[in-house]
Amino acid sequence: MKTKRLNYGQAIHAALTHAMEKDPTVFVMGIGVDDHKAVFGTTRGFVERFGRARVFDTPISEGAMTGIAVGAALGGMRPVHVHIRADFLYLAMDQLLNIAAKWSSMSGGRASVPLVIRAVIGRSWGQGAQHSQSPQSMFMHVPGIKVAMPTTPADAQGLLLAAIEDPNPVVLLEHRLLYNLVGDVPATPVAVPFGRAVVRREGADLTIVAGSHMAVESLKAAEFLAKHGVSAEVVDPVTLVPLDRDAILRSLAKTGRLLVVDSSWTTCGASAEIAALAAEKGFDSLAAPVRRLGMQPVVCPVSKPLEKAFYPNAETIAAEAFSMLGRPFPDAPAPELVDDFKGPF
Amino acid sequence: MSPRTARKLADVDLTLYRLMLRIRRAEERIVALYPSDKIQSPVHLSVGQEAVAAGVSLALADGDRVHGTYRGHGVYIAKGGDLGRLFAELYGKDTGCARGRGGSMHLTAPEVGLVGCSAIVASLIPVATGDALAEKMRGGGRVVCSLFGDGAIDEGVFYESVNFAVLKSLPIVYVLENNGYAIHSRVPDRHKQTELFRLTEGLGLRGRRYDGNDARVVYKTMSAAVAAARRGKGPVLLEYMTNRWHEHVGPGTDFQEAYRYPKDRERALRSDPLKILAAALARRGESRARLDAVAAEIAGEVDAAVAFAESSPFPRAESLREGLYVESG
Numbered sequence: 001m002k003t004k005r006l007n008y009g010q011a012i013h014a015a016l017t018h019a020m021e022k023d024p025t026v027f028v029m030g031i032g033v034d035d036h037k038a039v040f041g042t043t044r045g046f047v048e049r050f051g052r053a054r055v056f057d058t059p060i061s062e063g064a065m066t067g068i069a070v071g072a073a074l075g076g077m078r079p080v081h082v083h084i085r086a087d088f089l090y091l092a093m094d095q096l097l098n099i100a101a102k103w104s105s106m107s108g109g110r111a112s113v114p115l116v117i118r119a120v121i122g123r124s125w126g127q128g129a130q131h132s133q134s135p136q137s138m139f140m141h142v143p144g145i146k147v148a149m150p151t152t153p154a155d156a157q158g159l160l161l162a163a164i165e166d167p168n169p170v171v172l173l174e175h176r177l178l179y180n181l182v183g184d185v186p187a188t189p190v191a192v193p194f195g196r197a198v199v200r201r202e203g204a205d206l207t208i209v210a211g212s213h214m215a216v217e218s219l220k221a222a223e224f225l226a227k228h229g230v231s232a233e234v235v236d237p238v239t240l241v242p243l244d245r246d247a248i249l250r251s252l253a254k255t256g257r258l259l260v261v262d263s264s265w266t267t268c269g270a271s272a273e274i275a276a277l278a279a280e281k282g283f284d285s286l287a288a289p290v291r292r293l294g295m296q297p298v299v300c301p302v303s304k305p306l307e308k309a310f311y312p313n314a315e316t317i318a319a320e321a322f323s324m325l326g327r328p329f330p331d332a333p334a335p336e337l338v339d340d341f342k343g344p345f
Numbered sequence: 346m347s348p349r350t351a352r353k354l355a356d357v358d359l360t361l362y363r364l365m366l367r368i369r370r371a372e373e374r375i376v377a378l379y380p381s382d383k384i385q386s387p388v389h390l391s392v393g394q395e396a397v398a399a400g401v402s403l404a405l406a407d408g409d410r411v412h413g414t415y416r417g418h419g420v421y422i423a424k425g426g427d428l429g430r431l432f433a434e435l436y437g438k439d440t441g442c443a444r445g446r447g448g449s450m451h452l453t454a455p456e457v458g459l460v461g462c463s464a465i466v467a468s469l470i471p472v473a474t475g476d477a478l479a480e481k482m483r484g485g486g487r488v489v490c491s492l493f494g495d496g497a498i499d500e501g502v503f504y505e506s507v508n509f510a511v512l513k514s515l516p517i518v519y520v521l522e523n524n525g526y527a528i529h530s531r532v533p534d535r536h537k538q539t540e541l542f543r544l545t546e547g548l549g550l551r552g553r554r555y556d557g558n559d560a561r562v563v564y565k566t567m568s569a570a571v572a573a574a575r576r577g578k579g580p581v582l583l584e585y586m587t588n589r590w591h592e593h594v595g596p597g598t599d600f601q602e603a604y605r606y607p608k609d610r611e612r613a614l615r616s617d618p619l620k621i622l623a624a625a626l627a628r629r630g631e632s633r634a635r636l637d638a639v640a641a642e643i644a645g646e647v648d649a650a651v652a653f654a655e656s657s658p659f660p661r662a663e664s665l666r667e668g669l670y671v672e673s674g
């Protein structure tokens with residue numbers, strides 16, 4: 001397959017362009033999709049290319065606009081609704097969880113809602129309490145919505161395309177710190193099926209399950225661990241709904257140890273679900289208790305030292321892994337969080 | 346009439362000038378400091394909009410309560426929030442008004458009536474309305490002010506809150522600070538009816554539009570609204586027209602961007618609230634020396650505030666878990 005190198009944002013741009021060219025029912029709406037920042041460049045040039053009828057800014061009315069997107073989907077269109085921060089989805093929960101998620105079942109399968117929600121999640125730079133949340137587990141909890149968390153440009157391109165082709169509502173969470181990540185993607189975008197985890201790195205001593213930006217941090221941790229005699233396998237679920245349970249259990253059977261890292265809180269979170277999977281279906285493989293890492297169970301602070309203690313990173317992931325194996329943290333400089341994100345946006 | 350009120354009345358214009366200049370100088374300092382990365386938090390500046398914060402704040406009495414937004418430096422300063430604790434908050438220091446936890450978008454100064462600020466658009470409109478409900482239920486006689494932008498009226502909670510406030514005749518003044526944009530979106534891109542104060546007429550909310558760059562106009566009209574609310578006449582909506590000089594978020598300007606109206610820069614400069622008031626003060630015979638003395642005083646205040654922030658300690662990482670709940674008892 002012919003490939004090219006794109007960053008995460010460009011890959012999303014390529015997938016959206018491809019989908020909109022192929023299917024005239026696909027349209028993009030959301031605050032700022034038509035402005036000069038173009039949502040990290042992902043909708044750059046779309047107004048000129050596809051016209052204002054298919055690419056439009058909306059009033060700041062998340063509840064209604066989500067319902068309007070649901071209605072448009074029921075009416076035969078394929079809306080892609082974009083949110084510059086996932087925190088704003090909390091205003092859209094009624095439409096997403098009471099309507100979109102349930103429509104197919106409530107109608108006895110006679111209709112469904114082919115809706116894509118793109119929302120930006122993520123840490124960084126003093127965003128504080130209401131601009132830093134990762135709500136994946138809220139959507140995982142309610143049957144009827146699919147949830148994807150692309151890590152690489154290839155994931156982003158393939159999953160977005162799959163999400164648009166999917167006849168069901170899909171929430172696609174894009175991490176703010178990933179937009180500049182460069183990687184190979186198919187030259188012509190193709191859909192990547194949901195429900196297939198990716199083993200990002202093979203290892204023998206423990207399994208780290210982590211997605212999105214936490215997969216990137218886990219890979220850095222794994223590299224550090226390898227230098228100090230620990231072989232970690234990193235499994236990226238890529239989609240949380242559906243979840244590739246087999247891949248996780250397979251890796252656990254191989255290593256006997258499981259560390260789950262999530263970009264959100266652990267309580268009732270995606271990491272809790274994966275830990276429960278290990279307890280229910282992987283118990284015999286477990287050589288040690290499962291461990292989890294996520295945001296500390298508090299409201300996200302702005303102050304630097306607090307913010308640093310709030311989020312997991314390569315160093316805390318490595319420390320947890322050493323501890324699981326009963327080994328001391330080596331006397332060596334820990335891997336650093338690569339955070340080239342600068343404000344203000 | 347308390348001596349404080351008397352003094353205030355005697356010198357309303359000069360007080361407005363002082364409040365506005367304090368906002369302007371503080372924010373200019375933020376712009377200057379920003380490249381140093383000491384302020385590691387997004388900042389939404391109110392330069393150009395000082396008249397609204399000053400006029401509204403001065404019209405409120407001690408004890409009245411304001412609910413603001415992420416664009417909150419102006420109202421924090423005008424309500425009398427401590428300047429040192431503002432800069433400390435921007436620096437993420439333990440001495441900040443929210444102990445470094447909230448940052449620029451979540452300023453709070455309950456000691457001077459600023460209940461709080463939220464970064465979710467329109468989210469405090471119903472909260473302010475509930476605050477007014479409590480006031481009415483307790484018979485306290487205080488007035489609540491809900492401050493928000495032209496983007497906030499896109500949200501359903503605005504209409505739902507207004508409906509309830511009118512229904513219950515609550516002591517609240519809704520202040521719509523119309524700077525023409527919600528991020529990069531112009532008002533006519535979001536509303537057919539661009540006279541925003543009319544949008545809630547059908548709900549029974551009285552509304553008027555005023556020049557939001559003349560602090561005296563803001564002070565006068567807000568004072569009347571506050572007095573009416575205090576007398577039990579129920580809520581009103583005041584729409585103040587003003588200009589945002591900076592980019593939506595961050596220290597830069599973006600007058601060159603396509604989303605801006607071509608004449609924005611000229612209009613902004615022409616309607617500089619500080620120049621307008623300075624001219625009025627000059628007409629009434631205030632000496633240049635007097636205004637220069639105010640400026641010198643404020644420069645000293647800002648220097649001291651920054652020095653306070655610089656020398657304050659960061660919160661200890663171990664304190665991360667503090668403050669999630671308030672201890673009962």
Ligand SMILES: Cc1ncc(C[n+]2csc(CCOP(=O)(O)OP(=O)(O)O)c2C)c(N)n1
Nearest residue numbers: 088416464465466494495496497526527528
């Ligand atoms: C519910 C919600 N949706 C979207 C945003 C992103 N956002 C932040 S500020 C803003 C514009 C608000 O404009 P306005 O109310 O006019 O206030 P201004 O910034 O002009 O002071 C938007 C859309 C948000 N913070 N909250």
Ligand SMILES: [Mg+2]
Nearest residue numbers: 494495526527
């Ligand atoms: Mg505005």
